[in-house]
Amino acid sequence: MGHDINPGDRIRELRRRRGMTQERLAEAAGLSLATVKKIEQGGSARMETFNAIARALGKTTLAFATPTAPTPGDEYQDASLAAIRAAINPPTGITGEPLLDLGADEPDLTMLGRAAQSVSAAYYADRYDEVARLAPSVIRSAHLHVRELDGRDRDRARHLRADVLGVAGRYLIQVRQHDLALTALRDSLRDALEIGDQPLAAAAISSQAWALMRQARFSEVESLCVRTADEIEPRMSRATPEQLSAWGWLLLRAGAAAARNNRPSESEEFHSMAASAAARLRGEVDTAEHLMFGKTTVRLKTIESKLITGHPDQALELSGEVPGDVGEQLKTGVNRHRIDRAKAHLQTGDPGAALEVLQELRQDAPEWLRYQQAAREIAEDILAAPKRMPNSEQREMADFLGVPL
Structure with a gap:
């Protein structure tokens, strides 16, 4: 069976191969007929439900859990x-080795x-x-x-x-x-x-900082990035673009953490240091982390920190300095910036402009937008603002982002 088949289709195929009706499968698995029908029609189920069906079909659970x-x-x-x-x-087994079947290719x-x-x-x-x-x-x-x-x-x-x-x-x-x-x-x-490979190592640390930031471990992020940046600080006069971008991104991560940890002065200092690295680059440079780094990237992260430290008006003002045509290379960074812009509009009392930004993002990057917690929070705040019934545009956005009305 191909990997593009969803779990319900796989279960239906396995059931039919065994000559089982939906009623017989439900009975063998100890489930209701309605549950089996729902799953075969593409519905979700708990892992224990998949386990019961797998036992009834004589298969491992992941044989159909795509x-x-x-x-x-x-x-x-x-x-x-x-x-x-x-x-x-x-x-990990008793020998200390991971139990992972790698095959024999x-x-x-x-x-x-x-x-x-x-x-x-x-x-x-x-x-x-x-x-x-x-x-x-x-x-x-x-x-x-x-x-x-x-x-x-x-x-x-x-x-x-x-x-x-x-x-x-x-x-x-x-x-x-x-x-x-x-x-x-x-x-x-x-x-x-x-x-x-120092740039690749720095990329792993930078991404690690991103994950830690999502866990609100701001002091750890700042410490990790500053220490790493100190250890790999390049000589500006002879540094390669890769070295400058790796060092610069660590400073941007430190700046983001400091801003979130109510340390605006330190955040500004880190951004200033990152800007000094970006000033030596011609345009935006791809990093080992597959992120772009350059003057525009530093500007976008500076705007983000202004917003985080309680200056949405300054964030919107600086947003006007972002080049209009940044190309596909900066797509993710610009999309994150657009969420910041929506949040700034909301904080300055313009929920209509905030919703308009989200609608543009839904048009341009729908799959990415669905996974942005910040976008869902903006939609929740937009819905909470008016005392009247949400309009059709607000309801559509709420449905798209999974926000309850």
């Missing part, structure tokens, strides 16, 4: 995340490189379901390559594994699985350090 990105507010996330959990954080670094690139491309195109399907097998394949190869080939395999674990970590942050993300990013950092 990996997908958990939707916001999804209370049945265990099945959708099981495959990527198994690849990133497998159980012959290593092929070219094929692994293409597969890693596919995961990265899916993530940066906001195709999160595709990341959920691809990442587990690519991570397992990377483990196999590192185990089987040696010398330079093993270093190349470690680099690819660090890269795909980094992408997986960033995807997991997007779907709010922060502890699992930190596990992936820790292992990405370990591989980067093993092969002496």
